[in-house]
Amino acid sequence: MAAPPLQLHTPASIGPASGPGDIKSRPAWSPYDDNGGTCVAVAGSDYCIVAASTRLSTGFSILTRDCSKLFQISEQVYIASAGFQADIRALQKMLQTRNVMYQHIHRKPMSASALAQLLGNNLYYKRFFPYFTWNLCVGLDPEGKGSVYTYDPVGSFERVGYSCQGSGKDLIQPVLDNQLKAASPLVLPSENWMTALPLEQAQDLVRDAFVSAGERDIYTGDCVEILTITTGGVHRETLDLKKD
Amino acid sequence: MSGIGTGYDLSVSTFSPDGRVFQTAYAQKAVDNGGTVVGIRCKDGVVLGVEKPVASKMLVGGSNRSTYPINQQTGMGIAGVSADGRQIVNRAMQEATQYKGFYGEVIPGYVLSERIASYVHLFNLYWYVRPFGAALLMASYDSEGPQLYLIEPGGTAHRYFGTAIGKGRQSAKTDIEKLKLTELSCRQGVVEVAKILHTVHDEEKPFELELAWICDESNKEFKRVPADLAAEAEQQAKAALDEDMDS
Amino acid sequence: MFAKAPSHSTALGPGCAGPPLANPQQLSSAQASAHERGSHQPSCGAAPFAVDASMLRSTGSQPHKHTQSPYVTGSSVLAITYAGGVMLASDTLASYGSTKRYKSVQRLVKVNDSTVLGAGGEISDLQFILNMLDDLKTEDYCADDGQSLSSQELYSYLSRVMYNRRNKMDPLWNSLIIAGLEGGKPFLGSVNMIGVAFSDDHLATGFGNHLARPLFRKRHRPDMSEEEATALIREALEVCYYRDKQSINKFQIAKVTASEGVSISEPFALPTKWEYKAFVDPTRNAVGVW
Numbered sequence: 202m203a204a205p206p207l208q209l210h211t212p213a214s215i216g217p218a219s220g221p222g223d224i225k226s227r228p229a230w231s232p233y234d235d236n237g238g239t240c241v242a243v244a245g246s247d248y249c250i251v252a253a254s255t256r257l258s259t260g261f262s263i264l265t266r267d268c269s270k271l272f273q274i275s276e277q278v279y280i281a282s283a284g285f286q287a288d289i290r291a292l293q294k295m296l297q298t299r300n301v302m303y304q305h306i307h308r309k310p311m312s313a314s315a316l317a318q319l320l321g322n323n324l325y326y327k328r329f330f331p332y333f334t335w336n337l338c339v340g341l342d343p344e345g346k347g348s349v350y351t352y353d354p355v356g357s358f359e360r361v362g363y364s365c366q367g368s369g370k371d372l373i374q375p376v377l378d379n380q381l382k383a384a385s386p387l388v389l390p391s392e393n394w395m396t397a398l399p400l401e402q403a404q405d406l407v408r409d410a411f412v413s414a415g416e417r418d419i420y421t422g423d424c425v426e427i428l429t430i431t432t433g434g435v436h437r438e439t440l441d442l443k444k445d
Numbered sequence: 446m447s448g449i450g451t452g453y454d455l456s457v458s459t460f461s462p463d464g465r466v467f468q469t470a471y472a473q474k475a476v477d478n479g480g481t482v483v484g485i486r487c488k489d490g491v492v493l494g495v496e497k498p499v500a501s502k503m504l505v506g507g508s509n510r511s512t513y514p515i516n517q518q519t520g521m522g523i524a525g526v527s528a529d530g531r532q533i534v535n536r537a538m539q540e541a542t543q544y545k546g547f548y549g550e551v552i553p554g555y556v557l558s559e560r561i562a563s564y565v566h567l568f569n570l571y572w573y574v575r576p577f578g579a580a581l582l583m584a585s586y587d588s589e590g591p592q593l594y595l596i597e598p599g600g601t602a603h604r605y606f607g608t609a610i611g612k613g614r615q616s617a618k619t620d621i622e623k624l625k626l627t628e629l630s631c632r633q634g635v636v637e638v639a640k641i642l643h644t645v646h647d648e649e650k651p652f653e654l655e656l657a658w659i660c661d662e663s664n665k666e667f668k669r670v671p672a673d674l675a676a677e678a679e680q681q682a683k684a685a686l687d688e689d690m691d692s
Numbered sequence: 693m694f695a696k697a698p699s700h701s702t703a704l705g706p707g708c709a710g711p712p713l714a715n716p717q718q719l720s721s722a723q724a725s726a727h728e729r730g731s732h733q734p735s736c737g738a739a740p741f742a743v744d745a746s747m748l749r750s751t752g753s754q755p756h757k758h759t760q761s762p763y764v765t766g767s768s769v770l771a772i773t774y775a776g777g778v779m780l781a782s783d784t785l786a787s788y789g790s791t792k793r794y795k796s797v798q799r800l801v802k803v804n805d806s807t808v809l810g811a812g813g814e815i816s817d818l819q820f821i822l823n824m825l826d827d828l829k830t831e832d833y834c835a836d837d838g839q840s841l842s843s844q845e846l847y848s849y850l851s852r853v854m855y856n857r858r859n860k861m862d863p864l865w866n867s868l869i870i871a872g873l874e875g876g877k878p879f880l881g882s883v884n885m886i887g888v889a890f891s892d893d894h895l896a897t898g899f900g901n902h903l904a905r906p907l908f909r910k911r912h913r914p915d916m917s918e919e920e921a922t923a924l925i926r927e928a929l930e931v932c933y934y935r936d937k938q939s940i941n942k943f944q945i946a947k948v949t950a951s952e953g954v955s956i957s958e959p960f961a962l963p964t965k966w967e968y969k970a971f972v973d974p975t976r977n978a979v980g981v982w
Contacts, residue, residue, distance in 0.1 A: 230760055232858045232886055257890055262901055264882075265892040287855050287887030330859075516830045538834055542827055669836070 237420025239369030244347030283367025313340030325356030490660020520667030554585030566600025613645025768900030843872030855887025
């Protein structure tokens with residue numbers, strides 16, 4: 202009979218009947234963490250709103266109350282990301298580099314749709330060691346209409362009228378579905394999914410959504426950064442949330 | 446050059462019948478034709494001075510550096526082909542970093558000089574390479590105190606109290622021999638080096654003086670001589686020169 | 693390498709590890725197989741202290757190539773900004789598991805004239821990082837252009853290094869705090885072993901995040917005077933020392949200010965008081981516990 206492979210005498214290996222393979226008693230080191238955070242984006246016919254909470258957490262601890270999850274790619278194009286913050290930083294840095302390269306070639310900033318495809322490609326490229334990030338790509342399309350692209354961590358994405366990502370999405374997404382009255386994607390011929398809400402109402406909805414998520418989601422709180430993108434420019438506001 | 450036309454000077458891997466390697470000698474010539482570089486070891490440190498011919502009036506002052514720090518406690522001055530010299534400087538930086546990583550201590554001057562000499566020597570051994578057309582004066586300050594080394598294209602490394610290479614080396618060396626190096630401080634040394642370089646530079650062509658030192662005053666770090674001190678030294682050198690002319 | 697799980701051996705007495713002498717049948721299967729293999733192993737069945745070379749051999753599973761867990765570790769580092777500067781503090785302990793192994797390890801290190809690095813976690817990895825920074829500094833010196841890396845740049849650099857190593861599944865097992873002055877303004881940045889990096893005006897790693905930061909949140913102001921900052925950080929150290937078992941009463945405080953640059957204090961001890969009623973009789977107000 203072949204002898205079992207030799208093992209280092211860790212406390213766990215000394216216990217009764219420790220067979221090959223179950224050497225470790227402590228959980229294996231993980232390259233991932235979930236730092237939480239919520240992002241919301243709403244596309245209107247002549248505006249786009251993108252908002253993200255600023256709390257950075259690990260487990261039940263708060264690391265900082267002021268860590269922006271929004272990242273500007275060009276004047277009217279932003280990325281909002283929740284999930285593992287180290288991956289978010291890496292993703293942002295990579296996209297910024299690619300944006301510079303794009304401008305060297307094309308002599309113009311990237312459009313929301315170009316960035317959307319680029320982001321999708323890069324997430325998909327790393328699908329076997331994914332960026333653990335939940336992203337929204339937000340901007341205005343060539344006609345000045347709001348555009349929101351929503352992703353999963355491995356790169357599948359679609360253009361939508363509004364979306365929510367991150368730890369608070371289970372709380373916020375259904376409310377958006379209800380309030381923004383999205384047509385079912387099953388309806389044929391397909392109907393316009395763009396929200397018809399006027400800007401001020403949409404902003405109020407986003408504020409309410411974050412305040413509400415902050416009540417129940419421990420990873421959403423402290424502050425929310427809300428950007429309103431229109432052809433006239435970008436307006437930034439912050440709204441304090443509960444710090445508990 | 447008696448080697449010309451005999452076929453013994455084509456490769457660095459061929460000796461002439463009287464035992465010389467002409468390619469190596471030619472490399473040395475490249476150094477001898479370049480700007481003068483002077484190094485002196487004073488009582489509290491080492492001073493390096495480089496005479497840099499200014500090739501064009503349109504050159505930005507201070508470009509084409511020819512003194513380089515290798516690490517905090519070592520520096521080099523290049524004579525000859527500066528592009529070749531820079532290659533050696535880069536190698537010296539690598540050697541210094543590698544030594545520090547391996548032994549956890551700063552590389553001593555004699556070790557670095559020997560390692561660099563070995564590296565330079567490699568280019569005297571194979572037909573498919575040419576020797577470096579540069580020689581280096583190396584200043585170091587370690588536990589043995591301040592030291593001055595000269596590494597030449599043939600792969601030799603020697604330690605000096607003071608020496609000079611390049612076009613004006615002969616008279617510069619004569620001038621250095623007149624100095625009382627054991628009593629001279631680096632502050633005085635800087636002036637002496639400036640004087641020597643101004644003396645040996647007899648042409649009307651403009652030149653820039655690059656001065657670097659490693660001494661107690663520079664916190665035992667290899668640095669360029671502070672701008673005000675360098676300017677003052679140069680002024681004194683010019684004044685001394687004018688005096689000589691008059692008398 | 694590891695101490696064996698405590699047990700009572702009839703042969704060796706209470707508190708001593710190992711099965712009874714001369715009764716190898718009672719060895720557990722793992723011990724028994726280990727026992728047969730090397731004659732240099734103790735016959736009492738106690739865990740060998742030396743590393744068995746055969747264990748380093750590839751036996752189905754690969755030998756350890758990467759750090760899967762730390763060995764010698766440091767605990768919390770605390771840091772706050774104040775008017776015109778930053779202040780860091782940590783103890784000088786490096787633990788080997790629960791053993792206080794090295795008691796005079798400096799975990800606050802001057803990186804350059806405007807930056808201090810504070811580190812917790814694996815000490816060997818810290819030394820690796822310091823060697824790396826030292827090479828970087830020399831490279832910077834050789835460039836001889838009058839520029840040196842700012843605190844923000846060092847923070848950015850270290851966050852890339854840490855993230856890069858986590859991508860290789862070979863992490864540097866540390867929590868780092870980079871503190872200094874960025875364009876004359878106080879800067880604090882934190883990086884951990886998986887590359888999560890953020891900046892705030894008060895930071896703490898490890899236990900400090902639980903014990904010191906609530907204090908910082910309550911008491912810290914960016915415009916504090918140096919005296920106030922010192923008082924706050926000493927109080928935070930005291931709290932950490934009372935509750936963190938892997939800490940000792942030997943601390944250092946580092947400061948970076950525009951006027952004085954980097955200064956790291958000599959190790960000092962804090963006055964402590966263990967006679968608090970809650971310490972002496974922790975169950976006084978909890979009826980029914982023992």
